[in-house]
Amino acid sequence: MDPRALQERFAALTTAHLADGCLRAEVAVRCGPAGLQAVAPGMRLAGRAAPARHAGSVDVFLEAFERAEPGDVLVVDNGGRLDESCVGDLITLEAQAAGLAGMVVWGLHRDTVELRHIGLPVFSLGRIPTGPLDAALNRRGERSPQSTRPSELGEWTVDDGDVVFGDDDGVLVVPADHLEEVLGHAERIRDTEVAQAERIRAGRTLRDQVRLQDYLERRAQDPDLTFRRHLREVGGEIEV
DSSP: OOHHHHHHHHTTOOHHHHHHHHHHHTOOOEEOOTTOEESSTTOOEEEEEEEEEOOSSTHHHHHHHHHOOTTOEEEEEOTTOSSOEEEOHHHHHHHHHTTOOEEEEESEEOOHHHHHHHOOOEEESOBOSOOOHHHHTTOOOOOOTTTTSOEEETTEEEOTTEEEEEETTEEEEEEGGGHHHHHHHHHHHHHHHHHHHHHHHTTOOHHHHTTHHHHHHHHHHOTTOOHHHHHHHHTOOOOO
C-alpha cells in the first residue's frame, strides 16, 4: 500500500482498532512490549518495517537507511536492554532526512528534548543518559551479516514483510499480506463503536444496545453461548 494512503487510513484508526481487526481476521495480534511508548504523547506512526539489529555502532542504522524507502519505520532490536541507549538525536535526524515515518526501538533512547524538538515519531522502552556501552568501552559489537534483518520486538520477529503502527496505546505489527483485511475489519469495528458511543451519550445504555438481558436468558438455556457470539448476532463490537 502506498505510504501516504496507509497513513491516511490509520489517521482515522487506533492500534486498538487494528488489534481487534487482527482478531477478526484470525491473524496473530503482535503487540510490541507493553513498555513501548512514544517520546512525546500523541506521536503516531504507520509504515513498512525496516529492521535493524543494534551491534554497538550506528553504521547498522545508516545501512538500513540506505535500503529503506520513504515512509518506512526503522525497527531497532537492542534486545530490550535497559542499561544503555542505542538511538539519539543524530540518528533520529538522519531517519527524518531519509524520509522515514518513525522509529520503534526495543531498547532505550537518549537526547529526549532534542527528539521531541525533531518531532519524528520515536517509540522506545524509555530513556537513559548513556549511549552504547560496548562501543564506549571499545568492545567489538556482535555484528553479523544479518544485522539488518530481521528484528526481534519482544516476543515477535519483525521483517520487511510487516507493517508497523504506533500510537498512545503502543505498537502493533501486521503482516503486509493481511493488511487490507485487517484494516477493513478495523474500520468496521470503529464505525460500530462510534455509533454505540453516540447512543450511550444520547441515553441508551450499552447493556440495552447489546441486549444483555437476552444474552443472559439465552445463556441460561445454552451454557456454551459466548458473549462474542451473541455480539456478532446482534451487531455489537466490544472487544474489551
